[in-house]
Amino acid sequence: xxxxxxxxxxxxxxxxxxxxxxxxxxxxxxxxxxxxxxxxxxxxxxxxxxxxxxxxxxxxxxxxxxxxxxxxxxxxxxxxxxxxxxxxxxxxxxxxxxxxxxxxxxxxxxxxxxxxxxxxxxxxxxxxxxxxxxxxxxxxxxxxxxxxxxxxxxxxxxxxxxxxxxxxxxxxxxxxxxxxxxxxxxxxxxxxxxxxxxxxxxxxxxxxxxxxxxxxxxxxxxxxxxxxxxxxxxxxxxxxxxxxxxxxxxxxxxxxxxxxxxxxxxxxxxxxxxxxxxxxxxxxxxxxxxxxxxxxxxxxxxxxxxxxxxxxxxxxxxxxxxxxxxxxxxxxxxxxxxxxxxxxxxxxxxxxxxxxxxxxxxxxxxxxxxxxxxxxxxxxxxxxxxxxxxxxxxxxxxxxxxxxxxxxxxxxxxxxxxxxxxxxxxxxxxxxxxxxxxxxxxxxxxxxxxxxxxxxxxxxxxxxxxxxxxxxxxxxxxxxxxxxxxxxxxxxxxxxxxxxxxxxxxxxxxxxxxxxxxxxxxxxxxxxxxxxxxxxxxxxxxxxxxxxxxxxxxxxxxxxxxxxxxxxxxxxxxxxxxxxxx
Numbered sequence: 001x002x003x004x005x006x007x008x009x010x011x012x013x014x015x016x017x018x019x020x021x022x023x024x025x026x027x028x029x030x031x032x033x034x035x036x037x038x039x040x041x042x043x044x045x046x047x048x049x050x051x052x053x054x055x056x057x058x059x060x061x062x063x064x065x066x067x068x069x070x071x072x073x074x075x076x077x078x079x080x081x082x083x084x085x086x087x088x089x090x091x092x093x094x095x096x097x098x099x100x101x102x103x104x105x106x107x108x109x110x111x112x113x114x115x116x117x118x119x120x121x122x123x124x125x126x127x128x129x130x131x132x133x134x135x136x137x138x139x140x141x142x143x144x145x146x147x148x149x150x151x152x153x154x155x156x157x158x159x160x161x162x163x164x165x166x167x168x169x170x171x172x173x174x175x176x177x178x179x180x181x182x183x184x185x186x187x188x189x190x191x192x193x194x195x196x197x198x199x200x201x202x203x204x205x206x207x208x209x210x211x212x213x214x215x216x217x218x219x220x221x222x223x224x225x226x227x228x229x230x231x232x233x234x235x236x237x238x239x240x241x242x243x244x245x246x247x248x249x250x251x252x253x254x255x256x257x258x259x260x261x262x263x264x265x266x267x268x269x270x271x272x273x274x275x276x277x278x279x280x281x282x283x284x285x286x287x288x289x290x291x292x293x294x295x296x297x298x299x300x301x302x303x304x305x306x307x308x309x310x311x312x313x314x315x316x317x318x319x320x321x322x323x324x325x326x327x328x329x330x331x332x333x334x335x336x337x338x339x340x341x342x343x344x345x346x347x348x349x350x351x352x353x354x355x356x357x358x359x360x361x362x363x364x365x366x367x368x369x370x371x372x373x374x375x376x377x378x379x380x381x382x383x384x385x386x387x388x389x390x391x392x393x394x395x396x397x398x399x400x401x402x403x404x405x406x407x408x409x410x411x412x413x414x415x416x417x418x419x420x421x422x423x424x425x426x427x428x429x430x431x432x433x434x435x436x437x438x439x440x441x442x443x444x445x446x447x448x449x450x451x452x453x454x455x456x457x458x459x460x461x462x463x464x465x466x467x468x469x470x471x472x473x474x475x476x477x478x479x480x481x482x483x484x485x486x487x488x489x490x491x492x493x494x495x496x497x498x499x500x501x502x503x504x505x506x507x508x509x510x511x512x513x514x515x516x517x518x519x520x521x522x523x524x525x526x527x528x529x530x531x532x533x534x535x536x537x538x539x540x541x542x543x544x545x546x547x548x549x550x551x552x553x554x555x556x557x558x559x560x561x562x563x564x565x566x567x568x569x570x571x572x573x574x575x576x577x578x579x580x581x582x
Contacts (some may be wrong), residue, residue: 001043003035009042009061016183017059019066019101026059048072048178050171051381054146054155057098064154066105073106074185075178076140076158077113079170082177084139088116090202092129093144094305095240095266096154099123102144104190106156111193112186115139121201123266125241125306126157127417128210132202134163134414135209145305148277149539151270163414164384168516211249214420217410219339223430228254231430233298234291235422236260238276238283239267240304246419255426258294260287270304277303278310279405281322288312288320298429302418307380308405309418311425313439321440325405326359326455326547331439332407332421333362334446335428336399337369346370347396353383355402356497356515356522357532357545361453362401365446371398377497377518378534380406384414403455403545447555454563458544458571459536460578467540474542474581478521478533483577486523486531487569495522531570542578546570 010026017023029037041060046053046068053072055064080087089110093103100123107117118136120129126143133141141159149155158166158174166174193199218224233250235257237243243264247257262272263286270276273283278301291299291312299312299320311328312320323331333352340346352366353374363373372395376382383400390397390411401407406416409424432442447453462470482494482505495502495513497520502510523531532545548566550559 001039003038006035006038006042010038013042013059013061013067017065017067022059022065022067024059029059048075048175050167050175051165051379052142052155052157054149054153056152057154064102064156066101069102069105069156070109070185070187071181072156072178073109073142074113074181076142076174077110077115077186078177078181079174080110080115080139081113083170083173086116087114087139088118088136089140089142090118090120090129090132090136090138091142091144092120092124092126092132094126095123095268096144096146096304097151097268098154099144099268102154102156103142105187106142106144107199108187108190108193109185111196111198112188114198116197117193117199118202119199120206121203123241123244124207125245125302125417125419127307127413127415127419128206128245130159130163130415130417131210131213131413132206133159133161134412135206137161143305147305148275148279148303148308150275151268159415162384162388164388165379165381165415167381167385207245211245211252213410213412214249214423215253217420217424218427219336219343219424220427220431223434224253224255224427227430227434228426229256231298231426232256232258232294232296233300233426234258234260234287234294234296235299236263236284236287236301237306238273238278238301238303239263239265239270240276240302240306241266242302242306242418246300246302246306246422249419249423250426253423258290258296260290262286278308279325284310284312284322288322291320292318297433298426300422300425302422303405306418307416309407309421309425310405313429315438315440323439324455325401325403326361326453327443328405328425329354329358329401329403329407330361330365330446331428331443332401332409332424333365333399334442335424335431336409337366337371339431340398341369347398349395350398351386351390351395352398353386353400355379355382356520357534358401358403359453359455359547360530360549361446361450364450366399375515377515377520378402380408380416383408387411387414403457444555449552451552452550452555452559452563453547454549454560454567455545455547456567456571458546458574459541460544460574461539461541463540470581471535471540471542474577475519475521475533475535477581478577483523483573486525486573487529487566489525489527489529489566489569491523492526493524495524497522527566529566529570531574544574546574
């Protein structure tokens, strides 16, 4: 990209950006003549995708900043005004740097367009935003968060009136409107918005209702009520929003929650972790150390916006084992379906929803209790979409989840919810204790019945201006030169979610895939292993998911070793794919 063109774009941005921090951030780059940084900030524009925005904080069109937030929100405002006569929106934000600023900027654009806004007075979990949209009958919702990304990132997710993240036709409609905005942005001041009644601050009136919904998800309320005091939980919000609600909602049921002091206060720099993501064992290290010291029954952690839940449990020797997202999902599915069957509250047409990259062991467990299982594309918005469909189909949503530590235990919330999932995990732990077993022992019983399952996630990052081209080349190569074997096991079937069809390695089509088009490839191997390649929609990386299993009724140390050897060979194949295009 020509340097002079980049400088012209930089000057244009500076004429539009009003916030001094972001102006200074870019002017410093210009003064230092940092050409590479300058090009990275302007070689493309941060685009409003199917869920919203996510990018590095800073000045420039390829960064997230007040101008980009205003521009995106003006597009959203235009779409709302085309969709309804009297639009309204709820806005929440997490602990990331500038989240409160970005939330207010978005609110003031919506208000300037005559759209009523309820803005949380301080940081709140993402699932509470989903709940608030439905509770307040709003047209849309916004949450300012970059979820579990590194500290330099922030983002902006949009929800529609059902409380779920936007899906067709709303996503495409909003994207189209954002693309038309240019410099035509309306903004008013906060005092004026308050005076006109267009801006209203909210907090406890929604908090109390949300906490009640969480407690209503209980399947054995007498357990927590009578024995909650016997459960010792160590918890870390990882400097995020979970600390606002989780200790309180568990404390109201008598559970002793011990928060990790170094990680309890909101801090957008996330100083004690490399990544504020409970999927990373290193992020849970301080919590597990405190858990060991306090002899906790359960160690839990949530990401900055409290929609992902990580859990570690003690083994027979007191050492803590981190449960993968797949395995906690298996345990929750088992507990929820078995409890509802036992209490005769399982609906006539129970439905379980998971993503295409989530372990098939969850499918076996849910089907074992008579549930119909639906696979959807990665992203909780598709689970929310299925719940909306069930409202007219006669089926009843019972549970849903994804492998990346996201769970939904009640249809009254339409996004993954670490608060209610943590609440139910505490109850589940107490329940199995009454039967004389731990969560790990219950998991082993499930393996003994259905076979041993293990999954790995392999992420490969492709940074910089050429990263996108490399990612694109790899996906095209996998489609054109379909591997006949992966990890020395023959490929039996390829599912191409971009084409919408399933076929054999020789190209023979087997069946159509009834899901939206998505750039995802899935390989089913002859031994039942599944390997999936999915470019991330929010980060410059391709995520490879691998799941291997043993036969039903087989579970012992030898079987575990065999499954892990399969996964190792699959990882070698994936590394070979990546090296072939780098």
